[in-house]
Amino acid sequence: GVTYTELRRPCRTMILVNPHSGRGQALQLFTGHIRAMLTEASVPYTLVITEHQNHARELVRNADLTQWDALVIMSGDGLLFEVINGLMEREDWQQAIQTPLGMLPGGSGNALAASIHHYSQSPPAWNEELLLSCGFMLCKGLVGPLDLVSVHLASSQRLFSFLSLAWGFVADVDIESEKYRHVGAIRFLMGTLVRLASLRVYQGRLAYLPAKEVPKPPNERVKATRPPFTPQQPSLCSSLPCHLVPRASPKQSSLKNCVDTNLNQNSITNSSSVITNIRPGTQGNNKTASPTDSLLPSLDQPVPENWTVVNEEDFVLVLAIYQSHLAEDLWTVPGAMADDGLIHLFYVTAGISRPALLRLFLAMERGSHLACGCPHLVYEKVRALRLEPVSQQGMITVDGEVVEYGPIQAQVHPRMARLICG
Numbered sequence: 193g194v195t196y197t198e199l200r201r202p203c204r205t206m207i208l209v210n211p212h213s214g215r216g217q218a219l220q221l222f223t224g225h226i227r228a229m230l231t232e233a234s235v236p237y238t239l240v241i242t243e244h245q246n247h248a249r250e251l252v253r254n255a256d257l258t259q260w261d262a263l264v265i266m267s268g269d270g271l272l273f274e275v276i277n278g279l280m281e282r283e284d285w286q287q288a289i290q291t292p293l294g295m296l297p298g299g300s301g302n303a304l305a306a307s308i309h310h311y312s313q314s315p316p317a318w319n320e321e322l323l324l325s326c327g328f329m330l331c332k333g334l335v336g337p338l339d340l341v342s343v344h345l346a347s348s349q350r351l352f353s354f355l356s357l358a359w360g361f362v363a364d365v366d367i368e369s370e371k372y373r374h375v376g377a378i379r380f381l382m383g384t385l386v387r388l389a390s391l392r393v394y395q396g397r398l399a400y401l402p403a404k405e406v407p408k409p410p411n412e413r414v415k416a417t418r419p420p421f422t423p424q425q426p427s428l429c430s431s432l433p434c435h436l437v438p439r440a441s442p443k444q445s446s447l448k449n450c451v452d453t454n455l456n457q458n459s460i461t462n463s464s465s466v467i468t469n470i471r472p473g474t475q476g477n478n479k480t481a482s483p484t485d486s487l488l489p490s491l492d493q494p495v496p497e498n499w500t501v502v503n504e505e506d507f508v509l510v511l512a513i514y515q516s517h518l519a520e521d522l523w524t525v526p527g528a529m530a531d532d533g534l535i536h537l538f539y540v541t542a543g544i545s546r547p548a549l550l551r552l553f554l555a556m557e558r559g560s561h562l563a564c565g566c567p568h569l570v571y572e573k574v575r576a577l578r579l580e581p582v583s584q585q586g587m588i589t590v591d592g593e594v595v596e597y598g599p600i601q602a603q604v605h606p607r608m609a610r611l612i613c614g
């Protein structure tokens with residue numbers, strides 16, 4: 193038995209909202225479903241509306257994180273990808289990535305939100321029900337560990353991923369179906385049907401380091417709040433115009449996106465704010481080398497001998513996923529946990545028929561695709577992998593975002609981040 197500890201709720205919470213995510217209703221969903229819940233639970237928050245791509249990334253890269261006890265994303269998974277990479281780009285990344293991260297589903301895929309909900313052993317939920325469940329978890333403020341995966345691209349760029357690495361069919365459907373985002377989660381089914389019509393095979397080489405079963409360390413739950421959240425704090429805070437940024441200096445410029453705080457302030461804050469809470473120079477003392485990927489040779493070297501090299505070179509898809517869900521209604525890895533230290537590697541080899549591939553994705557809704565007995569579907573638990581596309585054209589995605597096409601490798605870093613969960 194795993195022991196869970198009841199913890200205090202997150203205190204000073206920055207909620208980043210992408211107003212264009214999903215059907216473009218993230219802000220309305222927040223106002224309609226979450227705001228009252230946070231107020232009721234006395235969770236003090238500041239809402240920040242993102243204005244452009246990489247806004248959230250820049251913001252967390254430069255924020256004074258001593259001012260925040262949790263960073264919460266109300267969007268699709270793409271915005272969390274930005275936040276995680278922004279945190280990892282900081283000189284004090286080791287501390288920064290320990291900031292508890294929360295997810296409120298506002299996109300069309302919402303893979304992490306669906307996964308967190310699933311880990312809490314609640315019955316499946318979609319749409320507003322999923323949002324309410326995640327809002328409830330945020331109010332509860334339990335924090336658990338989250339594995340991250342370090343991804344290397346041919347250009348020597350390194351990214352950190354919390355969800356997936358995909359090539360072939362899944363990546364194509366994800367990106368091509370973005371134009372149907374306004375229909376919500378059903379965009380993946382529409383994209384699947386369209387892609388099935390032009391099903392193609394991708395040539396490439398795949399190798400991986402199999403995971404050996406190792407005993408798991410005891411699951412520990414830790415506090416979301418760094419400074420203790422005492423009952424006195426909200427009333428003290430509520431007397432300030434933007435009570436969540438108490439130590440910001442007056443000469444710092446405005447945060448035009450800090451539109452809302454709880455405690456019924458209803459203020460569009462134009463005083464000090466998060467964007468301008470630049471870390472003091474002294475924090476540079478925390479500089480540490482970025483995490484080492486001890487399992488990965490450089491991309492121009494052969495893979496180590498203890499790796500498995502897949503014999504096939506003709507694939508329909510390769511999908512490495514580290515959460516249970518690929519989207520709200522795609523339960524891809526029935527046994528996955530946020531901190532299982534595993535990359536769940538799936539690949540489908542050429543020769544699968546269109547109906548069989550469709551059956552796999554339809555079965556995924558119930559998590560029963562592995563029981564289909566499809567000879568073209570392979571599933572392995574791994575710690576690291578390398579993919580070298582040979583086909584000239586194709587798409588690779590990391591956490592649903594397109595990355596440069598070419599050789600790519602990755603390894604898991606167990607429990608590198610922290611996640612607000614049930």
Ligand SMILES: Nc1ncnc2c1ncn2[C@@H]1O[C@H](COP(=O)(O)OP(=O)(O)OP(=O)(O)O)[C@@H](O)[C@H]1O
Pocket residue numbers: 210211212213214215242243244245246247267268269270271272274298299300301302303373592593
């Ligand atoms: N104000 C904005 N305008 C345009 N793009 C933005 C804005 N804010 C964030 N973005 C970018 O939008 C991209 C998509 O965001 P996100 O994945 O969170 O939502 P989504 O695509 O609707 O969700 P899903 O992937 O579940 O469909 C991200 O790469 C993010 O950088």
